[in-house]
Amino acid sequence: MPLGRAVWHSMQPKRKKCDRCNLYSRENLDKCRWCGDLDEQGLALLRERIEHQHQSNKSLGRLFIVLAVITALLIVLM
Numbered sequence: 733m734p735l736g737r738a739v740w741h742s743m744q745p746k747r748k749k750c751d752r753c754n755l756y757s758r759e760n761l762d763k764c765r766w767c768g769d770l771d772e773q774g775l776a777l778l779r780e781r782i783e784h785q786h787q788s789n790k791s792l793g794r795l796f797i798v799l800a801v802i803t804a805l806l807i808v809l810m
């Protein structure tokens with residue numbers, strides 16, 4: 733690992749993955765910052781929101797690929 737990255741890593745708070753919601757929160761917290769205060773219904777909503785976000789990130793990624801291809805075509809054609 734390069735030194736800069738190692739330093740950056742050592743400065744980050746230790747994080748652990750939550751078994752309930754699969755999100756990461758700080759290890760020194762006694763409950764998950766995402767789902768610690770949620771009941772089952774709240775957790776279901778949180779999961780839905782995460783899934784929705786993943787979907788929009790994917791379509792945003794696709795949009796950027798399309799824009800990159802169009803830009804490349806324009807450069808080649810001009």
Ligand SMILES: [Zn+2]
Nearest residue numbers: 750753764767
């Ligand atoms: Zn959680």
